[in-house]
Amino acid sequence: MGLKTLLKSGILLDLYFFKNNRSASISRLIWPYLTLGLIMGMGILFGNTQSFRQNVQAPVNPLTYFVASTLAAMVSLDVMWGVGGSVLFHRWIGTLPYILLSPNRTSITLVLTYVPRYLLSAGIQLAEFTPLILMVEGVTGGTVKLCIIALALTIGMLPLLGFSALFASFLLSIKEETNVLGWLNPLILLFSGAFYPAYLLPRWARLISIVLPSTYTIELARLSAIIGSPVSRRITLLIGVLAAMSVIYNSASGLVIQIGERKAMKEGAI
Amino acid sequence: MSVKAFVRAKAVLWLHTIRLWRFRWSFLNWILSDAAWIFLFVLGALLFVPREQLSMAVKGAFWTIVAWSVISNFSSLIGSWMNFFISIGMVEEHLVRGFSPFKALLGRLITGSSITIASLLFMAMLVGGAFHVDLLSADRTWLLVLGLGLLAVEGISYGFTVAAISMRTSVPNNLLEILNLGIIGLLMVPVQAIPRSARLAYLCIPYVAPLHLMKVATSSALPMLLEKAVLISALEATAMFFVALFVMRFVEVWIKRNGVKAIGFW
Numbered sequence: 001m002g003l004k005t006l007l008k009s010g011i012l013l014d015l016y017f018f019k020n021n022r023s024a025s026i027s028r029l030i031w032p033y034l035t036l037g038l039i040m041g042m043g044i045l046f047g048n049t050q051s052f053r054q055n056v057q058a059p060v061n062p063l064t065y066f067v068a069s070t071l072a073a074m075v076s077l078d079v080m081w082g083v084g085g086s087v088l089f090h091r092w093i094g095t096l097p098y099i100l101l102s103p104n105r106t107s108i109t110l111v112l113t114y115v116p117r118y119l120l121s122a123g124i125q126l127a128e129f130t131p132l133i134l135m136v137e138g139v140t141g142g143t144v145k146l147c148i149i150a151l152a153l154t155i156g157m158l159p160l161l162g163f164s165a166l167f168a169s170f171l172l173s174i175k176e177e178t179n180v181l182g183w184l185n186p187l188i189l190l191f192s193g194a195f196y197p198a199y200l201l202p203r204w205a206r207l208i209s210i211v212l213p214s215t216y217t218i219e220l221a222r223l224s225a226i227i228g229s230p231v232s233r234r235i236t237l238l239i240g241v242l243a244a245m246s247v248i249y250n251s252a253s254g255l256v257i258q259i260g261e262r263k264a265m266k267e268g269a270i
Numbered sequence: 271m272s273v274k275a276f277v278r279a280k281a282v283l284w285l286h287t288i289r290l291w292r293f294r295w296s297f298l299n300w301i302l303s304d305a306a307w308i309f310l311f312v313l314g315a316l317l318f319v320p321r322e323q324l325s326m327a328v329k330g331a332f333w334t335i336v337a338w339s340v341i342s343n344f345s346s347l348i349g350s351w352m353n354f355f356i357s358i359g360m361v362e363e364h365l366v367r368g369f370s371p372f373k374a375l376l377g378r379l380i381t382g383s384s385i386t387i388a389s390l391l392f393m394a395m396l397v398g399g400a401f402h403v404d405l406l407s408a409d410r411t412w413l414l415v416l417g418l419g420l421l422a423v424e425g426i427s428y429g430f431t432v433a434a435i436s437m438r439t440s441v442p443n444n445l446l447e448i449l450n451l452g453i454i455g456l457l458m459v460p461v462q463a464i465p466r467s468a469r470l471a472y473l474c475i476p477y478v479a480p481l482h483l484m485k486v487a488t489s490s491a492l493p494m495l496l497e498k499a500v501l502i503s504a505l506e507a508t509a510m511f512f513v514a515l516f517v518m519r520f521v522e523v524w525i526k527r528n529g530v531k532a533i534g535f536w
Binding site: 034035037038039041042043044045046047048049051052054055056062066069182183185186187189190194195196 | 299300302303306307309310311312313314315316317318319320321323327330331334451452454455458459460463
């Protein structure tokens with residue numbers, strides 16, 4: 001089974017998922033707006049945008065800030081579930097042994113079958129927020145900001161794939177049916193500064209946020225919220241950090257997932 | 271209570287308590303994820319609040335989210351469990367033995383309440399610790415208990431109504447979650463922010479009045495329309511309780527004639 005076949009099967013799986021699970025597809029479309037509405041609604045009811053700028057310590061547009069945050073948080077979550085959580089899903093439905101026994105390496109199968117879904121769902125979510133961003137920021141400014149968000153979502157995916165594959169390996173090696181990702185994912189988002197900037201977190205939490213790739217994806221996406229032109233030096237720096245993290249996490253996951261796979265096959269934890 | 275009824279009640283309690291113990295990791299997982307998600311949203315919303323108003327806002331946001339947690343936990347933990355109960359064929363088993371499946375479902379209150387209470391305490395510790403606010407302190411404890419109790423009755427009745435509906439037709443789980451999240455939007459609005467003429471109508475929306483009582487009790491809302499809110503909450507809770515009871519009886523009669531549709535949540 002070649003890599004092209006894996007990619008093709010990923011694309012077909014997603015297309016049929018959207019076609020056959022209409023209510024799930026609708027809820028996928030509504031969910032980002034609900035998240036945005038919940039935070040913005042609560043924020044405006046309990047406070048005001050001036051205090052927001054003071055607290056964030058930056059001249060940002062709150063709406064663009066939370067659109068970028070919501071998008072980056074949603075796609076980060078999607079990657080973590082799509083790659084990391086898929087092991088658990090395959091275990092539940094009984095397809096995990098087939099994936100482990102297939103000629104391709106498990107990490108390759110998990111990542112390649114997931115990439116089309118990521119691109120599709122990130123694209124759909126970005127398209128959903130496009131009219132809102134263009135309305136708030138104007139056509140020219142909005143287009144630039146959308147490009148920054150798209151860049152963050154694309155570059156940010158690379159280290160996240162490796163990072164999530166590490167979780168996949170962890171889930172492979174433990175004989176546990178409980179979905180530990182259920183509580184790990186929101187904690188990761190919390191430490192990544194998903195809705196509350198990481199630099200405002202306590203020192204010990206900032207130390208954790210430094211090693212999480214989602215911190216930089218979210219930060220890069222959020223540069224789009226700065227009023228005026230975003231600083232290109234900061235963008236380049238964040239791209240550099242994400243690229244370095246891609247190398248580190250993907251190399252580590254390649255090694256670790258093999259160990260997890262061997263352990264699972266040896267102990268029958270599948 | 272006859273001996274037979276006592277034995278059956280004991281069996282239901284035993285079933286759900288032992289399940290709670292066997293699924294203790296899932297239980298812990300649920301609490302942690304509930305609290306983490308809520309903390310994430312609260313932190314985002316509190317970025318808008320001026321520092322001098324933070325303690326009042328934290329309390330308001332916390333109790334709003336606790337209310338949502340009660341509604342959402344009861345609808346998903348009671349309502350969606352029916353899916354499992356139908357799929358393992360237990361509805362018919364109970365019916366042929368002359369025991370209502372809804373009575374077996376009553377035991378889910380143990381699971382629902384345990385998760386809700388544990389999440390509430392954990393969240394209070396987490397959010398309170400982060401903002402140095404004592405979230406569980408109340409100026410009028412009786413009002414807080416009353417509000418929370420009436421809200422729980424409304425949430426449980428809603429959960430049972432949904433569970434009963436799922437025996438006759440399918441209930442899209444995703445849309446139910448969206449509906450629950452939509453409710454939080456309504457719950458967030460403070461009564462004082464509504465035009466004077468529409469305040470009473472606003473309180474009549476399910477869950478709004480008991481939450482208003484909770485907010486007043488914890489000094490996170492102005493004490494207006496208090497007596498009316500108590501009356502509306504009590505009437506609504508009673509009405510929702512009887513609607514749930516009626517729907518359950520109606521559905522039970524219907525499935526005895528036509529059989530379970532076995533769709534449940536999806």
